[in-house]
Amino acid sequence: MSTGADSAREGPRIIVLCIGNPDRGDDAVGRAVARALRALLADVEIIEEEGEATRVLARLDGADAAYIVDACVSGAEPGDIRRFDASAGPLPRAAFGASTHGFGLAEALELARALGALPSRCVVYAIEGGTFEIGAPMSPAVAAAVDIVAGRLRTDILGK
């Protein structure tokens, strides 16, 4: 039997935060994953952001689980996909520090951790970018990663 309060309570709040600039070469990859994922997952909150740290922080507020997608630069091959469990420890900051405002995703997550506001489940998909030219399209290797990451997120979230 459930009380009125129970029936009004929602399940865990899951967000997918897709970060990037759609007009800056491979930085668009997070945004492209958002679009691919919307076609796969109708009921999940999919959010697009440009990556400013305090806004990322605000988006994490109240989430029980957060899945984050962003481009990164670490010297790997463009299109390489890596998965980090940010709830277990910090991201490699050098790879995610590419924000023009000095605060990148790694800083945003560490700030959330310091404030006790990091969701208990926080998974980051990093897709290695090759070109970040203004106005350039995504490179083919990075574009090919979009559907793969969207599929893995679907499996992460739905468990199948």
Next chain:
Amino acid sequence: MIVKTIKVDQLARVEGEGALKVVARDGVVQSAELNIFEPPRFFEAFLRDRMYSEAPDITARICGICPVAYQMSAIHAMENALGVVVDGPLRDLRRLLYCGEWIESHTLHVYMLHAPDFLGYAGAIEMARDHADIVRRGLNLKKAGNAIIALLGGREIHPINVRVGGFYRAPRRRELQPLAEELKRARDGALATVRWTSGFDFPDVARDYEFVALRGEREYPFNQGRIVSSRGLDIAAAEYDEHFEESHVEHSTALHAHIKARGAYLTGPLARYALNAASLSPIAREAARDAGLGPVCANPFRSIIVRSVEVLYACDEALRIIDDYQEPERPAVEIEPRVGTGYAATEAPRGMLYHRYRLNADGKIADARIVPPTSQNQPSIEEDLKTFANAWLDLPDDALRHRCEQTIRNHDPCISCATHFLRLDVDRGG
């Protein structure tokens, strides 16, 4: 001869990417260079041949932190060229939007970029580990600024609801009420911010700046006013080019601006405060007095207090505007294209921003000129370094480097805004 060179290859905690080089010989600083190496961004060239109505949305993209300043300067310059005056509730809504930007941008700088310098932390993350409640207060304050911009601008960054002549849609009175509740809490947070920053330990330094800011009639300046200085300049925006000039320097892709008759000058919170303190609202004036600011503050390290006072003012002014707001009959006034040149200066959070446009009869932009605050402040920032660093040369290198970085952060330079491009004339012969 003892030569000491301090190099910072990447300046941390400023907007955009830059570097610093200070050279001293025998205990005297010989040169200080703020090196801006972000690529030029060609905005003035992008604007040519676009319609006058596109300028606000294009120029907003210059900055993700102060898009409203770019939009407002472009809009006022276009209205100046087209002979349009926007008054009443629409003018008030523009002030409200500008309040949102000041709250958002200043709070980000005060809490995330500048305060760690005074409290001995490498950055905001380290500060948050020890002062989580304070950082949360800053984030909540910033959110109130975002909320204003989201409501009036249609979204939180790069607002899309403003246009030459007014807005695409004006808000209803009832839509502003929830905002007022958030702003009352923000005003409390802003007052606490002034008290907090005024307790920091500041180096006891000052410089004899020529302060330049807008001065409005009986109001602290956002969108409008005459360009005045602490050494007697008093001109309309249309006269800017007669009194100010920009020059290229070898070490920077940002142009350096000077007053033709005298040289370096400072724009931004210290200048606005020195030239307009009497126009602050009573609560902001009282907070400034209690913080020990006096009528003029010439210590750039204390700019964090002035910035906090301006956040308090912006919260208070936003509440006043919401309280007085009457819904306008129309969201915008009619515009007819015509040939003309328009000028405007507004007060971006980090200082005065000047735009000039020449329009063709069909409303297309023939020529655009944009002078951002960081270009104007760059010579003063370098003079700060030259003046102050002499006393710090005996510090260990890490401490000296930190002081120099802090000296730059005092002025909240937006390096990405400042990247400019000189007119390029290619002589191919024949």
